[in-house]
Amino acid sequence: MKFFVCCKQVPDVAMAFQIKDGELQKDDLNYVLNAYDASAVEESLVIKDAVSELDLSLVLMGAEKGKEALRKGLAMGANDAFHIEDDAFEGSDSHAAANVLEAFFKDKEYDAILCGKQSQDMDMGLTGGLLAEKLNIPYVTNAVGLEVNEEAKSILVTRQGDAGQEKVELSFPCIVSCSNDMNEPRIPSLRGIMQSKKKPMNKVSVADLGLATDAVGKSGSKSTLLSMDFPKARKAGEKFEGEASELVSTLIDKLTNEAKVL
Amino acid sequence: MSKILVIADQKDNKIKKSTFEVLSEAKKLADASGSSLEAVILGEAIAQEAKVLAHYGVSKIYTVENSMFKNYLNRPFIDGLKKVIDASSPKLVMVPTSESVKDYLPGLVGATNACGIMDCSAVSLDGGKVQIERPLMAAKAVSKMESSDDLVILSIRSGSFDAVEADTSLSCDIESVDLGTVDIKAVFKELISAQSDRVSLDDANVVIACGRGVKDKSGFELVEKLADVFGAAVGSTRALVENGIAEPSLQVGQTGKVVSPDLYIAVGISGAVQHTAGMSNSKVIVAINKDEEAPIFSLSDYGLVGDLFDIVPKLTEAVKELKAN
Amino acid sequence: MEDEKFDCIIVGGGVAGCAAAKVLADNNMKILLVEKGEWTGSKNVSGGVLYGPTPWEIFPELKNTLENPPFERFINRRRLSFMSDDSSFSIDYKSQKYDNVPYNGVSVLRSKFDRWLGEQVEESIAKSDFAEDSFVATEVMVEELIIKDGKVCGIRAGEDEFESDCVILAEGVNSLLTRSIGLQKEIVDAKYVATGIKEVWQYDQDLLEAKFQLDGLEGVSNEFVGCTKGIEGGGFLYTNKDSISLGLVLGIKDLRDSNETVYDLLDSFKDHTSIKPLLKGGKMVEYSAHVVPVGDIDMIPKQLYTDGAVVVGDAAGLVLNTGKSIEGMNLAMESGRQAALAIIEAKKKRDFSKASLKSYQDRLSESYVMKDLRNFQGAFHFIHNPDMFKKYPDLVNSIMNDVFLVDGQEKKKTRDIIKKAVDESDLSYWDLMKTSIQGGLSL
Numbered sequence A: 001m002k003f004f005v006c007c008k009q010v011p012d013v014a015m016a017f018q019i020k021d022g023e024l025q026k027d028d029l030n031y032v033l034n035a036y037d038a039s040a041v042e043e044s045l046v047i048k049d050a051v052s053e054l055d056l057s058l059v060l061m062g063a064e065k066g067k068e069a070l071r072k073g074l075a076m077g078a079n080d081a082f083h084i085e086d087d088a089f090e091g092s093d094s095h096a097a098a099n100v101l102e103a104f105f106k107d108k109e110y111d112a113i114l115c116g117k118q119s120q121d122m123d124m125g126l127t128g129g130l131l132a133e134k135l136n137i138p139y140v141t142n143a144v145g146l147e148v149n150e151e152a153k154s155i156l157v158t159r160q161g162d163a164g165q166e167k168v169e170l171s172f173p174c175i176v177s178c179s180n181d182m183n184e185p186r187i188p189s190l191r192g193i194m195q196s197k198k199k200p201m202n203k204v205s206v207a208d209l210g211l212a213t214d215a216v217g218k219s220g221s222k223s224t225l226l227s228m229d230f231p232k233a234r235k236a237g238e239k240f241e242g243e244a245s246e247l248v249s250t251l252i253d254k255l256t257n258e259a260k261v262l
Numbered sequence B: 001m002s003k004i005l006v007i008a009d010q011k012d013n014k015i016k017k018s019t020f021e022v023l024s025e026a027k028k029l030a031d032a033s034g035s036s037l038e039a040v041i042l043g044e045a046i047a048q049e050a051k052v053l054a055h056y057g058v059s060k061i062y063t064v065e066n067s068m069f070k071n072y073l074n075r076p077f078i079d080g081l082k083k084v085i086d087a088s089s090p091k092l093v094m095v096p097t098s099e100s101v102k103d104y105l106p107g108l109v110g111a112t113n114a115c116g117i118m119d120c121s122a123v124s125l126d127g128g129k130v131q132i133e134r135p136l137m138a139a140k141a142v143s144k145m146e147s148s149d150d151l152v153i154l155s156i157r158s159g160s161f162d163a164v165e166a167d168t169s170l171s172c173d174i175e176s177v178d179l180g181t182v183d184i185k186a187v188f189k190e191l192i193s194a195q196s197d198r199v200s201l202d203d204a205n206v207v208i209a210c211g212r213g214v215k216d217k218s219g220f221e222l223v224e225k226l227a228d229v230f231g232a233a234v235g236s237t238r239a240l241v242e243n244g245i246a247e248p249s250l251q252v253g254q255t256g257k258v259v260s261p262d263l264y265i266a267v268g269i270s271g272a273v274q275h276t277a278g279m280s281n282s283k284v285i286v287a288i289n290k291d292e293e294a295p296i297f298s299l300s301d302y303g304l305v306g307d308l309f310d311i312v313p314k315l316t317e318a319v320k321e322l323k324a325n
Numbered sequence C: 001m002e003d004e005k006f007d008c009i010i011v012g013g014g015v016a017g018c019a020a021a022k023v024l025a026d027n028n029m030k031i032l033l034v035e036k037g038e039w040t041g042s043k044n045v046s047g048g049v050l051y052g053p054t055p056w057e058i059f060p061e062l063k064n065t066l067e068n069p070p071f072e073r074f075i076n077r078r079r080l081s082f083m084s085d086d087s088s089f090s091i092d093y094k095s096q097k098y099d100n101v102p103y104n105g106v107s108v109l110r111s112k113f114d115r116w117l118g119e120q121v122e123e124s125i126a127k128s129d130f131a132e133d134s135f136v137a138t139e140v141m142v143e144e145l146i147i148k149d150g151k152v153c154g155i156r157a158g159e160d161e162f163e164s165d166c167v168i169l170a171e172g173v174n175s176l177l178t179r180s181i182g183l184q185k186e187i188v189d190a191k192y193v194a195t196g197i198k199e200v201w202q203y204d205q206d207l208l209e210a211k212f213q214l215d216g217l218e219g220v221s222n223e224f225v226g227c228t229k230g231i232e233g234g235g236f237l238y239t240n241k242d243s244i245s246l247g248l249v250l251g252i253k254d255l256r257d258s259n260e261t262v263y264d265l266l267d268s269f270k271d272h273t274s275i276k277p278l279l280k281g282g283k284m285v286e287y288s289a290h291v292v293p294v295g296d297i298d299m300i301p302k303q304l305y306t307d308g309a310v311v312v313g314d315a316a317g318l319v320l321n322t323g324k325s326i327e328g329m330n331l332a333m334e335s336g337r338q339a340a341l342a343i344i345e346a347k348k349k350r351d352f353s354k355a356s357l358k359s360y361q362d363r364l365s366e367s368y369v370m371k372d373l374r375n376f377q378g379a380f381h382f383i384h385n386p387d388m389f390k391k392y393p394d395l396v397n398s399i400m401n402d403v404f405l406v407d408g409q410e411k412k413k414t415r416d417i418i419k420k421a422v423d424e425s426d427l428s429y430w431d432l433m434k435t436s437i438q439g440g441l442s443l
């Protein structure tokens, strides 16, 4: 079997960041492998451990730095990585990403492509479904569990839906967008980190994919990010300490007379 | 401006509150830009319910009825909506976010070659351009975005807009669209339903959410009792879902649901950004936590520093008493 | 299977570990740098002025980064303030002499600066013969040293064990591994450790530059005495690019003996009339606490090496507390460099025994590290005089108050002012004389 995981490198959103003149200050950010993509890698590795014949490749579209995210996935246990690298990718939205990935996958053989359900920085969650539509293959998002049936050439996906957990069977080839509720990604071992340096990291250029530079990045995007800002901060309100019964009567009083929500 | 199309979201053939929020805002936008407003609803048996959409100033309603909508799969939605979009040819499509919408919308955006933007919190029209606001970076920042594409499809974050009063005197044309045959490469196998009698998170005015602080099932039940006296929905952090104490459908946050009730009570929740990303727009936030340094206090209107096992039962009693009078 | 053995494994990716690794990689050694944090520096807290030329020598790339440096600002203005409850008296020195590379001091935010250092190590590795066989491994915690026949010969992390000719222990102040092989005392007396607390306040960069009168990359460092309610220690404030780091360093022993909490002390420091207005317009974005050696030469192990291992930086207690400032990072980097050079020599001799690695300690003794530590030992005891943290700052302020006071009364002569102030304080002239002689000799 052959799986790909689409990996994006994103700023660590748990860290403090700065916005100046409407722009995110990129210098001080710490970049990581998107947590949802890490879950997709982890799930593939679990399958790989069970099936052993699974060949797992990673693909990332992005700047030079992106190789660190790929390296992380390789250290976790993927076989090899493809780094579609070009300065022209700066400012890509999900549409542009899907275009590039479509060009990449067009002539590739695969049984499944796993994506993250969304990127932690943009929280967009478009790329996987868009890519599936372009490649004309079925997809499911928000997967919290995968079971592969190699003989039937299908995957049984458990997804978190509106009415509960839905189990959907997709035949190969297909795309599954993974939730981080699927698993806890492993932290690479020291040996894994060492091995990752020797695994193939294939560079791919926009030209290799037969794409014009204006089909990618900002000009290949359908939406433009105009500006960023901090939301109106909620002010910390009052904090009460004391006996439980006092606390409760204070709260009831506040909710009734001040906030008027009771 | 030409036309705005709202995709209605329904559950058990009843239109959800979030749809009315979106319709109300779409109507404002339509009026301000001289556009017309249309709506579409898909489901197993929604012909009756569809009429309600007219009460929000919609000039035409499309219905797509089919038994295929019984169990959710994305393909029928993509195909059905593509047909309606082809027929209506709107400039802007708006739909309230839900797990199903998050699933089918990327495919619909691809199928219609539209510009898609998910989870918007504000929308405006500027000539041929659609401008939106949406949170990002785990809702620690907001962004302004713009598209001048011919077709822009937006999903709308719940609680972003207020629903106006329905005007039941209004009515309009309803056109039924035939779904036709759908080429489905996926098979629906099973629904592991987590339905309970309690109000769902999406519709709740009050949410009582709990985190790792409740420790175990019995602590969780304390919170359920509190929710019951409030008539509230129960929410949870990822920590409790991971432990198998709370149902996955209760998870609030970046990975889970986004809620903005009138009152949100966070019980034993530390307030990690990935959690607050899903609740920071609630109108009034109360936090109960024994750690006075817990980050959740920095966005709470009222913070109770203390042991939830002491406070919650007393609060339950007090609310019960209050409601009885 | 290829030979996996490393020339050297470095435990800890702080400034000391990165400096050592850089020098080793530049000299074509096969190395493994192991850091438990998410990236080099991710766990590091410090008030942050890195003094002297050492970093510029080990990382010459630094001078090509001035457009967008990994450090925050260069320090060309230094202030020392004596605080009493309601006043403060400062000595303020600014000089253009400090405007050129290598700067006399630069302010750094460690999680950014150390990350850059780690990247530089990677670059040096990439240029070495061991591009694929040397590593910077993060998110890996070294749990144990492997010892065979009394000689350190590798590390264990989880299930993985790796061998090396020698190990550099650059693990910082909580030196578990160093203690496990007896290079550091099992229990360090509380009088040798202080607790450092720090907040980072963020500003709009223009506002910050206006507030602190900074032009371009210029920065100011300000140390404070008298702000600790008599507890041994002091305060600091450094300007970063668009933030300031401020905090207190407090002797753990004194702190324990007092009724004060760290938070209350920090709050009253921030509330002081000379600090409060500075915080206006800023936003607190980070809070952290960390232990720091107080800089007593008695705390430094007599022997910083053993068979197959050397210890550098904070793990070796190499911190200089001059009373004007803490110098830890520069000493850490210098000790890392000297350790690396000793190991390169040892590699040539193929001898990593105690006898061979002793050259590290010899080198260190020759370098400014030990010289400074010895020279300032007097200062150390001087500033550890408890009166330094309360009575003297109060005295200075009471004098200055009378000097500047205009109250419609006949002005007093300076001599009388001093006499009155000394009489009112419970310091004797003898104390004062003793202190100034001591101070003069030791500082």
Ligand SMILES: Cc1cc2nc3c(=O)[nH]c(=O)nc-3n(C[C@H](O)[C@H](O)[C@H](O)COP(=O)(O)OP(=O)(O)OC[C@H]3O[C@@H](n4cnc5c(N)ncnc54)[C@H](O)[C@@H]3O)c2cc1C
Residues within 6 Å of the ligand: A035, A036, A120, A180, B210, B211, B212, B213, B214, B236, B237, B238, B239, B240, B251, B252, B253, B254, B255, B256, B257, B267, B268, B269, B270, B271, B272, B273, B274, B275, B278, B288, B289, B290, B291, B294, B306, B307, B308, B309
């Ligand atoms: C990519 C990603 C996505 C994520 N998405 C989500 C998401 O959608 N939703 C989500 O919730 N999390 C999400 N997380 C996880 C999130 O980062 C936190 O780990 C999680 O929210 C913590 O849950 P908690 O507050 O219940 O637990 P903790 O952080 O452990 O907090 C428990 C709190 O309970 C308090 N407490 C303990 N005992 C008592 C007592 N007796 N009385 C009162 N208080 C008590 C403690 O003081 C503490 O503050 C995500 C993480 C990642 C990496």
Ligand SMILES: Cc1cc2nc3c(=O)[nH]c(=O)nc-3n(C[C@H](O)[C@H](O)[C@H](O)COP(=O)(O)OP(=O)(O)OC[C@H]3O[C@@H](n4cnc5c(N)ncnc54)[C@H](O)[C@@H]3O)c2cc1C
Residues within 6 Å of the ligand: C011, C012, C013, C014, C015, C016, C017, C034, C035, C036, C037, C040, C041, C042, C043, C044, C045, C046, C047, C048, C049, C050, C051, C140, C141, C142, C143, C170, C171, C172, C173, C177, C195, C196, C197, C198, C247, C248, C249, C290, C291, C292, C312, C313, C314, C315, C318, C319, C326, C327, C328, C329, C330, C332
């Ligand atoms: C509040 C405060 C203010 C200070 N101000 C200054 C100042 O202005 N100027 C100055 O020069 N110095 C200052 N110092 C001192 C300075 O921070 C230290 O001297 C310096 O950081 C020492 O560097 P190091 O590399 O030896 O140790 P550290 O910087 O502590 O690095 C040790 C590294 O080892 C890692 N590690 C530890 N154990 C393991 C393990 N088992 N496996 C893997 N990794 C491990 C840690 O994660 C860490 O990254 C200050 C200190 C404090 C606390």
Ligand SMILES: Nc1ncnc2c1ncn2[C@@H]1O[C@H](COP(=O)(O)O)[C@@H](O)[C@H]1O
Residues within 6 Å of the ligand: A005, A006, A007, A008, A034, A036, A037, A059, A060, A061, A062, A094, A097, A114, A115, A116, A117, A118, A119, A122, A123, A124, A125, A126, A127, A128
């Ligand atoms: N630049 C990229 N390179 C590879 N995969 C990507 C890229 N951008 C997005 N993806 C994939 O698409 C998912 C959803 O991204 P998004 O639509 O940006 O929220 C991510 O989790 C990745 O799996």
